[in-house]
Amino acid sequence: MATGRTHRPATRSRGIPEATVARLPLYLRALTALSERSVPTVSSEELAAAAGVNSAKLRKDFSYLGSYGTRGVGYDVEYLVYQISRELGLTQDWPVVIVGIGNLGAALANYGGFASRGFRVAALIDADPAMAGKPVAGIPVQHTDQLETIIHDSGVSIGVIATPAGAAQQVCDRLVAAGVTSILNFAPTVLSVPDGVDVRKVDLSIELQILAFHEQRKNGEERDERADRDERPPRDTGQAVAATVAPAAEAAGPGANAAQGPVAGAVPGASPKGPDGDVPAVMPA
Amino acid sequence: MATGRTHRPATRSRGIPEATVARLPLYLRALTALSERSVPTVSSEELAAAAGVNSAKLRKDFSYLGSYGTRGVGYDVEYLVYQISRELGLTQDWPVVIVGIGNLGAALANYGGFASRGFRVAALIDADPAMAGKPVAGIPVQHTDQLETIIHDSGVSIGVIATPAGAAQQVCDRLVAAGVTSILNFAPTVLSVPDGVDVRKVDLSIELQILAFHEQRKNGEERDERADRDERPPRDTGQAVAATVAPAAEAAGPGANAAQGPVAGAVPGASPKGPDGDVPAVMPA
DNA sequence: CAATCTTTGTGCACGCGTTCACAAAGACAT
DNA sequence: ATGTCTTTGTGAACGCGTGCACAAAGATTG
Known part of the structure; x- marks a missing residue:
């Protein structure tokens, strides 16, 4: 999924693993669909299939929330919808x-x-x-x-x-x-x-790039992977290569002027930022 | 990450870890920005800060691609842009x-x-x-x-x-x-x-739900976490709760009938589909 | 050429997440 | 009540990813 994770060290807020939290919305969606079809209960197997995950993983995920299932039967759909919603904080506006x-x-x-x-x-x-x-x-x-x-x-x-x-x-x-x-x-x-x-x-182009990587691997064992494998390039290939890869300027902006703190350096301080101006289409990355 | 990862078992296509592949676009963006500012070389420390990751992680990531750095100096920006682009398959259309x-x-x-x-x-x-x-x-x-x-x-x-x-x-x-x-x-x-x-x-609402979870944890220790913690709910609370949580129908649709492999087999039953409600104005595909 | 300094590349340990496999728990039938 | 059957909940093993810490490599200076 869209990638989107930050660089925060996975706080594990209150016992619930970050990975589990990320899946709760997935379960919630599947459960909501079941609820609309008036399905009273689901087994972990069924729900896992609907959410696209492993059933053992699902059960372990739910175990972090509490024991909200009935052995031999499964989970009460409505009850689970409520519990997950509450856990995610979706019962408030x-x-x-x-x-x-x-x-x-x-x-x-x-x-x-x-x-x-x-x-x-x-x-x-x-x-x-x-x-x-x-x-x-x-x-x-x-x-x-x-x-x-x-x-x-x-x-x-x-x-x-x-x-x-x-x-x-x-x-x-x-x-x-x-x-x-x-x-x-x-x-x-x-x-x-x-x-x-x-x-x-959420970076749309990143997702596409990841897909491109796998795509290349699929069709791509017969490609030009030979010659340019480990050659030390002329130090001045710069412009030409850059032009090929990114013909249009990207202008990620000077905002990313690294060199702030030693490692993280989350400086909320000033940001000269320079020109941003354009808001023509969408994110002219 | 917005998330957005699939349920594929992390194929590790050709030695490069999936987690590393997911970060390569990040590095590429930071490098492109440096390239436009005509910065010739960067240290792992600088680049890591610009990409928002740990420098050791960055060096390990690059080590999967090969030894593309010069000790005591750092990485040649243009060269690295080219190598990562090629690895991601971005040199082709x-x-x-x-x-x-x-x-x-x-x-x-x-x-x-x-x-x-x-x-x-x-x-x-x-x-x-x-x-x-x-x-x-x-x-x-x-x-x-x-x-x-x-x-x-x-x-x-x-x-x-x-x-x-x-x-x-x-x-x-x-x-x-x-x-x-x-x-x-x-x-x-x-x-x-x-x-x-x-x-x-990429699911926009999932990302927001994850944020809501953490947000709730921040302001929320003094909230109503007492009474409704572990109470067994009346089995018929159904509709009321559902209405509270999701007033507008979402109908993720039964389309998710995975039912291919053995394990999957979720509700292969018919799918009248019903109202798909969600996303009304948007995306009239 | 030797000494020093910077920065890479990586061996290693640790922790998180995933998965297996099974005992416990409850439903259901007899 | 007793037995059978289904499904949960979880202990334990495993594998991946992360971060530390340091030796090796090269630049740089004297």
Whole structure:
């Protein structure tokens, strides 16, 4: 799956392994489907198949939540839906703001999967003044100037960043400063955040690259893997190669100017950031 | 990671660990940024910071590719860009089709991160006849009827599914039958595919749910964690609870009837499919 | 050429996650 | 009640991934 994991050292918040937490939404979806079909109970085998995992893994996952099954019968669907929802915190309302209303931001705003799980789009924010007031998914877009006010007034603690890479860190800093403690980042940049803030990343091109790797392995044993295997290249091949790989500039932005702290260095501090400007299409990575 | 990992048993294609493969795109992005700033070399420490990982991990990752560094100096940026690109298979052109041109599909079509890494959008496909011919991102949308022809003529091996959940499995089957061997799935459904086909999943709401879990843990020790901890619920709480958790139907759809191998066999029964509710406005595939 | 300094590459240990396999628990039939 | 059958819950083994720590390698300086 989309990759998206952060570099946080797998906190294992309260006994439940991180890997298990990541699968709970999967189980919940399958269970919800069963619930709608009025299926009263499921065995671990059936549910595991529906969720696409191993049944032993599923049982172990559930064992971290408690003993919510009946031996010889299986799990009560409705009860399990409730327990998992509660464990994930979906029994409460989560106001969310989406920053960067390009194609992707608009798609997210329209995405039905949010509302159906307790996530409510509290506001849409964009830096383009021309967007201000325009309704997207029935919600008027507000200007970035309002960001702090919106966060504060709506009590938002989860922010979604769908801006171009160049603007992401800046937006992130403002969100965090305003009180947001969880961020879902769609911009192709590594965000630095202070401790206590969770970041999850979704990078569409990364997923494709991973697929390409496996794809290459499938058809690709007969390819040109011979000559260029271990040759020391001319030190000045630079431009040519770069042009081949990435003809269009990527401009991940100077934000990634490594060299900050010794290792991690999550510096919420200033970020000159330079030009980001463009918000034309979607994340011109 | 957004997650998005499939249930394939981590094939470790050719010695390179799956976890390492998943990080290579990360390194590549950071390196590309350095390349554009004309930085000749980087140390593992610097690059690791830019990519948001541990430096020891980075060095070990690179060691799987070969000895591409110079002790006392670091790594040649351009050379490393080339090596990683080649390893990922990005030195060749990958035609891609996107099926389901709703908000999300359109966002993907416009996404710049594809073209800049060797991925070329060969075609856009949608089931809505009204969409046919309409240009999105400069590419005319074609009707689903053309799917097989397009795949065949363009030699596409990677497909992106951005349809509603209810249509995903059907589209998937047709893609696979037409020769696609790698699928990036944005629909909230578990796809069943034959061996040899790779599936990676990106589920936006899953990422948010994971964030919600951690968010709950942060502010939430003083919450209502007492009373409803281990109570055996009335067996008929069903509807009420379901309504609370998921007011809008989601209907991940029975499409997930894995039922291929022996272990799978989940509810092979008929699938009236019913209302797929979720993702109404978006993705009218 | 020798000494020193920097940084890579990796052996090793540890912890997490996955999977197997089975005893315990309950349902159900007789 | 007793026995059988199904399915859970989990102890234990295994394998992968991560991070430490250091020797080896090369640059650099005197």
